[in-house]
Amino acid sequence: METYLKISHVGKQFGQFTALKNISLDINQGEFICFLGPSGCGKTTLLRAIAGLDLASSGTIEQAGRDITFLPPEKRDFGIVFQSYALFPNLTVSENLSLGLRNQGKSLSEVDAIVSQWLETIALPDAGHKYPNQLSGGQQQRVALARALSLSPGLLLLDEPLSALDAKVRAHLREEIRRLQRQLGITTIMVTHDQEEALAMADRIVVMNHGCIEQVGTPQEIYQHPASRFVAEFVGQMxxxxxxxxxxxxxxxxxxxxxxxxxxxxxxxxxxxxxxxxxxxxxxxxxxxxxxxxxxxxxxxxxxxxxxxxxxxxxxxxxxxxxxxxxxxxxxxxxxxxxxxxxxxxxxxxxxxxxxxx
Missing domain, CATH: 2.40.50.100 (RNA polymerase II/Efflux pump adaptor protein, barrel-sandwich hybrid domain)
Structure with a gap:
């Protein structure tokens, strides 16, 4: 398989604190990867380094053969969805979706067509005129997902996108995200501390602890053959x-x-x-x-x-x-x-x- 994202010996310091220690990881084109671990293990820091929101202190990050280690976020090719949805409350759903598309220089008719298509895709065809506070949490997160994907990025980054939702909505949205990701074939990285979520969604799981990678493997490998006591204890009952x-x-x-x-x-x-x-x-x-x-x-x-x-x-x-x-x-x-x-x-x-x- 073709390597799409190559992370080589990446470290990150915040003053005296080392958040990431010599992280190396290859992510393949079209893969769904979960960074899994407890709070403070470095998974969000690694995601932010990939996005350029926190630059790496050492090492390199390459996307599709291009060195992006020190590029600002706007020069990188990714869409991102946060836990908090981050929708503009004063804009309608359609306006939230169209903002980035207009910034890309698309015509009004192109923007309208893409927005309509995405509202259909996320099963909210009649919600374009509504404001975010008129939607449920699950609906807002679907709009945030559509906004990220409508710009056709090469990489989708998800920072604990389901953790603010109740269990039933979370399970439904989990299936939706996975279906969309497969349909689009987009390389996706999701940060989560929820082992059930990672086991259900990921092609491969990257288990992290104290700024290091403990194990990388398929959900079955991680569950059935944990490489360390930490992985054995963190994933599933043991x-x-x-x-x-x-x-x-x-x-x-x-x-x-x-x-x-x-x-x-x-x-x-x-x-x-x-x-x-x-x-x-x-x-x-x-x-x-x-x-x-x-x-x-x-x-x-x-x-x-x-x-x-x-x-x-x-x-x-x-x-x-x-x-x-x-x-x-x-x-x-x-x-x-x-x-x-x-x-x-x-x-x-x-x-x-x-x-x-x-």
């Missing part, structure tokens, strides 16, 4: 169980000995297992395996399609509760209820393992 390596092939969890899932650890090392609640399963009553732990079900929480069981590992009171997601149809077969003792099977292929120093 149980962490401390263990000690007792031999080349075995580890100890509490009082139990289990097969060691990876070979690169030495005897005496302290490790942590990362286990997704949906990857754990209870064995039928009375059964156990060489990779199972005896647990007691402390609590059950109904979650619609599954039941989440909080379990206590026997003989290890200081260890955290283990969360297990059990499909509803299995609850009946297991006869699962509070206080039950069952063996919990740990599948090696679904186990992440991290050194405790991480």
């Amino acid at each position: 149980n962490f169980l401390p263990a000690s390596v007792v031999s080349e092939h075995q580890m100890r969890i509490g009082e139990s000995l289990l097969p060691l899932p990876a070979a690169e650890f030495t005897r005496g090392e302290q490790v942590e297992l990362g286990l997704r609640p949906e990857d754990l399963h209870f064995l039928p009553p009375g059964q156990q395996s060489e990779s199972s732990l005896l647990v007691q079900v402390e609590d059950l929480e109904f979650q619609g399609t599954f039941m989440r069981a909080d379990c206590k590992l026997q003989g290890a009171h200081q260890l955290p509760m283990i969360k297990v997601d059990v499909p509803i149809r299995e609850i009946r077969n297991l006869g699962l209820s509070r206080g039950h003792y069952l063996h919990l099977h740990i599948a090696e292929k679904h186990t992440q393992i991290y050194r405790q120093s991480q």
